[in-house]
Amino acid sequence: MSGADKNASGRRKRNNIMIGLVLFGFVGLVFAITIAKMASGPTDVANSQRISTVQGQTQ
Amino acid sequence: MTDTSVIKAGYEADFGDYVTLLKPRVMSLVVFTALVGLLVAPISVNPVIGFASILFIAIGGGASGALNMWWDADIDAVMKRTQDRPIPAGRVSGNNAMIFGLWLSVIAVLMLGLTANYLAAGLLAFTIFFYAVIYTMWLKRATPQNIVIGGAAGAFPPMIGWAVATGSIGIESILMFALIFMWTPPHFWALALFMNQDYTKAGVPMLTVTHGRRATRNHIIVYTVALVPVAIAVAFTSIGGPLYFATSVALNAMFLKGAYDIWQRDEDQAEADKYDTERKVFRVSLYYLFGHFAVLLVEATAKGFGLNWAAWPQWI
Numbered sequence: 001m002s003g004a005d006k007n008a009s010g011r012r013k014r015n016n017i018m019i020g021l022v023l024f025g026f027v028g029l030v031f032a033i034t035i036a037k038m039a040s041g042p043t044d045v046a047n048s049q050r051i052s053t054v055q056g057q058t059q
Numbered sequence: 060m061t062d063t064s065v066i067k068a069g070y071e072a073d074f075g076d077y078v079t080l081l082k083p084r085v086m087s088l089v090v091f092t093a094l095v096g097l098l099v100a101p102i103s104v105n106p107v108i109g110f111a112s113i114l115f116i117a118i119g120g121g122a123s124g125a126l127n128m129w130w131d132a133d134i135d136a137v138m139k140r141t142q143d144r145p146i147p148a149g150r151v152s153g154n155n156a157m158i159f160g161l162w163l164s165v166i167a168v169l170m171l172g173l174t175a176n177y178l179a180a181g182l183l184a185f186t187i188f189f190y191a192v193i194y195t196m197w198l199k200r201a202t203p204q205n206i207v208i209g210g211a212a213g214a215f216p217p218m219i220g221w222a223v224a225t226g227s228i229g230i231e232s233i234l235m236f237a238l239i240f241m242w243t244p245p246h247f248w249a250l251a252l253f254m255n256q257d258y259t260k261a262g263v264p265m266l267t268v269t270h271g272r273r274a275t276r277n278h279i280i281v282y283t284v285a286l287v288p289v290a291i292a293v294a295f296t297s298i299g300g301p302l303y304f305a306t307s308v309a310l311n312a313m314f315l316k317g318a319y320d321i322w323q324r325d326e327d328q329a330e331a332d333k334y335d336t337e338r339k340v341f342r343v344s345l346y347y348l349f350g351h352f353a354v355l356l357v358e359a360t361a362k363g364f365g366l367n368w369a370a371w372p373q374w375i
Contacts, residue, residue, distance in 0.1 A: 008071065011071065011073065012071065014074070015071075015073060015074045018074040019074065029111055029114070032107045032111070033107060033108065033111050033173075033174050035107070036105045036107040036108050037108075039105075040108075
């Protein structure tokens, strides 16, 4: 393998690692968002129930 | 726009070349102002949702930067400041940059909609459209008022940040938008005064090219004076306070002094010191914007610790 090929191969490897990290990070982020959304879900339900209760009382 | 789909023979684009397409320096301003918009809002956000939202806003901003670089590759190749960008330098093909920008735009808008809310996502989509289509494809090459109207694109991030937290648009977010919108023309005209040759060479109708430097100096002082009440008005909203007011008065005094210095100079004086004053005012304008948004964060933090400035008027 010539010096230029070695250089190109090394650069390609670095690029692949970076792309892999970005994709892995994206998957991790979507997972974290899902957990956060699920955690805040019951609160939203409670809030909407509270709002509908208040609306029912005022009508 | 010309065909810029040629890349250097045998060259393989680096990961870094694609990062450069996202205009990281512009992105840092987008992130900072959007973060302030998010943090000063009266409703707190789950840290994960907040972090992800800011990331998607940054990606959306970067995507519009990539689309801008794709469309403007022909003028970037002419201007000294931009000729080393990935497309004119032949490291990334124009076509790849366009596809990259479009995909990132779609991903950023969809993900922001799913993560935060569809108002924030809609505002992000409009911002990308405004920057890539209205500003880059139309205004930039058509009118010397390009940055006056185009400045709106850079003014949206705090409004998006606010929308992420509140799901609405308040007077506070409109004023933050107005602050950046009014700040943009004098900021870019100060730059155009000492970068005029580049714009002339590229045929971009900046005010300095179409109306000359004297007219640009006049415009800078008029727009800076008009900026002052907008900046100070923020002090009298729910996100302002005495700290913001004092800082804003000081920063506006500095910017006004700089605009006055620029206005009273003629070309002989500017040539003699190689546009030293114009360069200084350009730097001051950066501190000006950063200072205003930083002190909004300080006010929000102070209020978080219970410092409510009960006697401070909230007229707006």
